[in-house]
Amino acid sequence: MKKKKAFALCLSMLLLLCSACGGGSSANMAAGDTTASSGAAMEYGNSGGSGMDMELYAPSAPQESQSAAAAAEEDGGSSVYQNSGAKLIRRAELSIQTTVFDQAVQSLQDLVEQCGGYFERSSVYGGSYRDVNAQRSGEYVVRIPAEKYQAFLSATGDLGYVTQLTESSEDVGEQYYDTESRLKTQRTKQERLLELLEKAETMEDIISLENALSEVEYQIEQYTSTLNRYDALIGFSTFNIYLNEVSKVTEEVGETASLGSRMAAGFRSSLEGLVTGSQQLLIWVSYNFIALAVLAAAVAVGGTVGYRRWKRVRKAKEQPRDRE
Numbered sequence: 001m002k003k004k005k006a007f008a009l010c011l012s013m014l015l016l017l018c019s020a021c022g023g024g025s026s027a028n029m030a031a032g033d034t035t036a037s038s039g040a041a042m043e044y045g046n047s048g049g050s051g052m053d054m055e056l057y058a059p060s061a062p063q064e065s066q067s068a069a070a071a072a073e074e075d076g077g078s079s080v081y082q083n084s085g086a087k088l089i090r091r092a093e094l095s096i097q098t099t100v101f102d103q104a105v106q107s108l109q110d111l112v113e114q115c116g117g118y119f120e121r122s123s124v125y126g127g128s129y130r131d132v133n134a135q136r137s138g139e140y141v142v143r144i145p146a147e148k149y150q151a152f153l154s155a156t157g158d159l160g161y162v163t164q165l166t167e168s169s170e171d172v173g174e175q176y177y178d179t180e181s182r183l184k185t186q187r188t189k190q191e192r193l194l195e196l197l198e199k200a201e202t203m204e205d206i207i208s209l210e211n212a213l214s215e216v217e218y219q220i221e222q223y224t225s226t227l228n229r230y231d232a233l234i235g236f237s238t239f240n241i242y243l244n245e246v247s248k249v250t251e252e253v254g255e256t257a258s259l260g261s262r263m264a265a266g267f268r269s270s271l272e273g274l275v276t277g278s279q280q281l282l283i284w285v286s287y288n289f290i291a292l293a294v295l296a297a298a299v300a301v302g303g304t305v306g307y308r309r310w311k312r313v314r315k316a317k318e319q320p321r322d323r324e
Contacts, residue, residue, distance in 0.1 A: 087173040087230065090149055090237040098160030101136050101245035107159055108140065108241070115152045117144035117236070126245075138243040143236040152239070159243070176230050183223035190216045247276065 098104040105124075112119065121141040144152045156162065193216060197209045285292065 086171050087176045087234050088146075089170045089172055089230075089233045090146065091168050091240075092149075092153060092237070093164070093166040093240040093242075094156055094162055095164040095242045095244065096156065096160040096162050097244050097246045099246060099248065101138075101243070104159045104243055105138060108142075108243070111152065111155050111159075112142055112144070115144050115148040117142055117148070117152070119143075120238075135247075136245045138241075140239075140241040140243070142239040142241060144239060146235055146237050149237045152237075156239075156241070172230055172234070176227070176234075179223050179226050179230070183220060183227065186216050186219045186223065190220065248272070 096104070109119075119140060120143050122138070123140075124136060124138045126136040142152075153167075190213065193209055193213050197206065197213070200206045200209055
């Protein structure tokens, strides 16, 4: 009876720990697990049990973090610890102008392949089969291995004229190690529950242990999925690239340039706009020549008929006056 009573007590304490672990913070979880498990071990030992280990402990800090902290102490708290223990998610966004769109796209594909990356998303807009002068634009989401981040970023300048560049990084080390610690704790609980399940004697105990195992396995899946997502974002940097086709690369005069330089740039821009507009008009006329010719003929015929009718009406009004 004592053995069954101790077993039931240990089982209830373990279930209580499993339910408390899911909703608490990482610090409260570790403290609660240590205290409750120690109490369960003491109760089990005092009740005359067989000595089965009931301790559910919170895992210590990751080995990588511990070694990095030791190195930081030797170096007097330098940035070595921050760099080695950081879990960085790096992103960059670029807008690029090019006069040779197809060549730039092919160069981008070659560059991604050389760096060992891949395209997560690719879209091309604009362009026309009939209008060879139609401008196109492409949007690309590229994933590049983290160690090739700087090499890829430097090489993007060869694709065209970079008009905008934005970089960002996020250190998710705290969340990563916290999730890793929670996962280790859940796996420890899973092992303990399996040990208890092997020694369970009543159907009630078996059902309770299986329910607890299902909850623990669900938590393990959630934490594992979170870690896998972090690993994917950390291992591969994300680049959002906007490639725009232009007839001429835009290189605006800076605000610090002289007044004469800025005015000259303005006149050149106006002249280029006039030339471009005239060319676009001529191209539009060439594509719609037949429709314009038919419209012009219709206007001419309508004008001629209307003029003759107006002459007859006017002549009819003048004849009565001549008779008088």
